[in-house]
Amino acid sequence: MFKHFVRAVIQWLLLFPVRVVLILMGALVVPLALPFARTLGTAVPFTQAPGNWQLVVLPAWAWLWSNDRDGALGDKRGWWHLNAPFDLGAYHWFSKLWWLALRNPANNMRFTSLFGCPVTECDYRYWGDENVEDRPGQGGRRFLLATHKPTGRRYYGFYGVWQWSATRAVVVQIGFKGEPKDWAEDYTGDLSRQWAGMTFEINLFKDIS
Template sequence: MTTFTASPAVGWRALLLPAHLVLFIPQFVVLLPLRIGFILAGFVAVPLALPFRQYHADTAVPFSQYPGTWQLVTLPRWAWPWSNDRDGAMGDKRGWWHANAPFGLGADHWLSMLIWLAYRNPANNLRFTKLFGCPVLTTTCTWWGSEVVEDDPGKGGVRFLVATSGLFPFYGLYWVRQWNATRALVVQLGFKGEPSDWAEDYAGDEQRQWKGFTCELNPFKNIG
């Protein structure tokens, strides 16, 4: 597939901002409670599904940054929305979660898997659906405001992004207002895509193209 290059809103496209903002509001209002519903359901679904988890031994590799071994662990098919097809139930392949799981239990303990799937990455597989995930490879992207906005020192700004596939829009609003050297107001609503995502090569790892739906409102986030 071809990755489309993102572009800023210039010329006649700049005039579309009010219309996109009007459409962004109902999209967010509809998707947010659905997302919350799936997250809450995960506190029931994940404990019920974990005893039937599947270990994919053929995926086993050493953690890239910590001692130990990672392998893909998934929930049964009926619990797919609350599973994690990328990191699995054992967390990241670096081994950070293995080293930092509560009580020193390690990533392969059932309680660590429960916390990873139900709390830290709730309903994670929803990002692989076109309802809660924006597919970079099949969309074009335009933005208004700052191309680079991050919750890091010196990278504040405002950006409103729209990615389209046919007539269906994916909207994302990102606002970072730095208060001091270590704290900032961070607002991120909608889909999490960055303009730079549309310039990347996803060959061999197409899962990475999916940009999930989020709602972050933090008036005093630590960015130090």
């Protein structure tokens, strides 16, 4: 396990600064790309809000900062439509900017082999607790290694939750977000679930209520 932990730290230290730079670039790229956004497919009603959702994506040259799952209008439920800043709704350009550049920055990074783990193409092993959740009574620690079967590329992730009150916990999640249960699911047709993206979260006071 120790050698894998060392490899994991090296992997995280190399990828983290690149990821940060790409996220920061979104503040420039997204406003430049939004006027050229394309609307794809047909409109469908939000499932939990008035109005319609449609897939709105940035042009190809800004693909990395687009969102192939939710587009620029937010989730299909309509949560973003109801909760966008200043009650502007999902259709306003500022809400699209906020969603793509701030709330879900460089979202399509998770669909690349460098910043995303292709779950359906990997074997996995883990050390620690199989199930770890940032919910009351479901804390634990897990260090996971996913190995890409065609290439042997390794993807490492650590997830730790230490609950210290009824509603608060220390949550540390670093690296790739794949979980053991992912390998028992059939994600055919669900692009977003076929890939596990990267995260760097250290929260000493996370609300787990």
